[in-house]
Amino acid sequence: xxxxxxxxxxxxxxxxxxxxxxxxxxxxxxxxxxxxxxxxxxxxxxxxxxxxxxxxxxxxxxxxxxxxxxxxxxxxxxxxxxxxxxxxxxxxxxxxxxxxxxxxxxxxxxxxxxxxxxxxxxxxxxxxxxxxxxxxxxxxxxxxxxxxxxxxxxxxxxxxxxxxxxxxxxxxxxxxxxxxxxxxxxxxxxxxxxxxxxxxxxxxxxxxxxxxxxxxxxxxxxxxxxxxxxxxxxxxxxxxxxxxxxxxxxxxx
Amino acid sequence: xxxxxxxxxxxxxxxxxxxxxxxxxxxxxxxxxxxxxxxxxxxxxxxxxxxxxxxxxxxxxxxxxxxxxxxxxxxxxxxxxxxxxxxxxxxxxxxxxxxxxxxxxxxxxxxxxxxxxxxxxxxxxxxxxxxxxxxxxxxxxxxxxxxxxxxxxxxxxxxxxxxxxxxxxxxxxxxxxxxxxxxxxxxxxxxxxxxxxxxxxxxxxxxxxxx
Numbered sequence: 001x002x003x004x005x006x007x008x009x010x011x012x013x014x015x016x017x018x019x020x021x022x023x024x025x026x027x028x029x030x031x032x033x034x035x036x037x038x039x040x041x042x043x044x045x046x047x048x049x050x051x052x053x054x055x056x057x058x059x060x061x062x063x064x065x066x067x068x069x070x071x072x073x074x075x076x077x078x079x080x081x082x083x084x085x086x087x088x089x090x091x092x093x094x095x096x097x098x099x100x101x102x103x104x105x106x107x108x109x110x111x112x113x114x115x116x117x118x119x120x121x122x123x124x125x126x127x128x129x130x131x132x133x134x135x136x137x138x139x140x141x142x143x144x145x146x147x148x149x150x151x152x153x154x155x156x157x158x159x160x161x162x163x164x165x166x167x168x169x170x171x172x173x174x175x176x177x178x179x180x181x182x183x184x185x186x187x188x189x190x191x192x193x194x195x196x197x198x199x200x201x202x203x204x205x206x207x208x209x210x211x212x213x214x215x216x217x218x219x220x221x222x223x224x225x226x227x228x229x230x231x232x233x234x235x236x237x238x239x240x241x242x243x244x245x246x247x248x249x250x251x252x253x
Numbered sequence: 254x255x256x257x258x259x260x261x262x263x264x265x266x267x268x269x270x271x272x273x274x275x276x277x278x279x280x281x282x283x284x285x286x287x288x289x290x291x292x293x294x295x296x297x298x299x300x301x302x303x304x305x306x307x308x309x310x311x312x313x314x315x316x317x318x319x320x321x322x323x324x325x326x327x328x329x330x331x332x333x334x335x336x337x338x339x340x341x342x343x344x345x346x347x348x349x350x351x352x353x354x355x356x357x358x359x360x361x362x363x364x365x366x367x368x369x370x371x372x373x374x375x376x377x378x379x380x381x382x383x384x385x386x387x388x389x390x391x392x393x394x395x396x397x398x399x400x401x402x403x404x405x406x407x408x409x410x411x412x413x414x415x416x417x418x419x420x421x422x423x424x425x426x427x428x429x430x431x432x433x434x435x436x437x438x439x440x441x442x443x444x445x446x447x448x449x450x451x452x453x454x455x456x457x458x459x460x461x462x463x464x
Contacts, residue, residue, distance in 0.1 A: 165372065
């Protein structure tokens with residue numbers, strides 16, 4: 001099976017504080033990985049390193065056969081900028097706070113990168129955008145501006161924006177944490193549909209039932225390490241570690 | 254009376270030249286200063302900060318005098334009053350514009366940069382197409398304030414002998430023993446600033462299609 005992400009011995013500190021300690025995992029094509037754990041456990045930082053928003057201190061990361069960084073003399077050595085750019089284009093990221101461009105219409109939010117980065121022409125980019133908006137059930141919002149949309153609609157636009165560049169894998173950084181339960185369901189439905197289409201995904205989430213239902217593999221992070229990992233039935237249904245059990249139980253109230 | 258109005262219109266033309274030349278140079282220069290103020294190179298940041306502190310911390314009238322007379326005392330060479338006036342206004346207003354730009358740039362959420370980076374936009378594309386339009390919208394009210402102040406500040410150019418509107422009015426006023434010319438000048442300034450503030454409201458309205 002095609003290995004989309006191979007992360008080995010990643011570590012990262014912020015001003016002396018070690019937030020990720022020697023983490024390794026792999027993500028294969030078509031697989032959905034969920035990453036759970038308390039805030040401050042390093043989940044988001046790990047995702048941000050993979051999507052090049054933060055730099056690794058040490059470790060090796062191979063993305064679909066291309067090396068993003070490798071460990072040498074105890075530090076991460078990054079590959080050359082052209083390679084990093086190519087690797088970046090393989091992935092999409094959906095943020096907790098959407099981060100839509102407020103001055104662009106919904107349509108232009110989705111066409112802008114297609115045109116500026118992938119050099120698609122206007123008609124092609126718009127066709128693609130409309131297709132995705134239809135899939136997200138919000139094609140009637142194409143000409144509106146982000147501030148006119150609900151949080152759930154904004155998040156769907158941001159998913160469409162990421163998908164428009166045809167990434168090989170999609171990452172979600174707490175995509176529903178800024179949404180109320182009803183809007184959360186809208187987004188989870190979209191992610192579930194993507195999972196059914198065998199989109200390769202890694203999702204940082206606090207939605208335990210959802211994570212259990214959609215993922216092929218789950219990781220529980222605590223204090224910068226992977227405290228426990230396994231298939232969701234095991235990790236959620238029968239956790240071995242005390243802290244995993246406590247963490248999952250805290251959502252059951 | 255007609256002669257007086259003609260003189261005042263000529264004075265207005267000088268004031269407007271000061272105004273437009275200052276805008277022309279200080280708007281872009283202010284951006285360079287803002288960048289210097291925000292750089293990670295501490296020596297540049299320190300120098301630009303000192304420059305801004307001096308420009309904001311001393312009277313413009315003093316800066317005009319300094320810019321015009323300092324070369325004379327240091328090198329014994331004097332130069333054109335109008336040029337000196339433009340230099341003084343430009344270095345003063347660049348400092349103020351720089352602080353406005355900085356406030357605008359720093360108000361942009363870092364999520365905008367992150368989204369742009371993940372989507373593969375280059376740094377310059379991100380700046381010109383994602384960040385700058387949002388900065389302009391946010392700084393427009395502060396910018397409008399500063400530009401209105403500039404219209405009134407042009408009256409200070411008379412300190413180094415530039416015959417702008419206020420100086421013409423004052424001279425006329427003492428010639429005819431009446432404050433009427435000064436009131437007329439007041440009306441002129443008011444009209445100019447009325448146009449400036451209308452223009453700014455039009456810009457603000459144009460950018461009000463998003464939040």
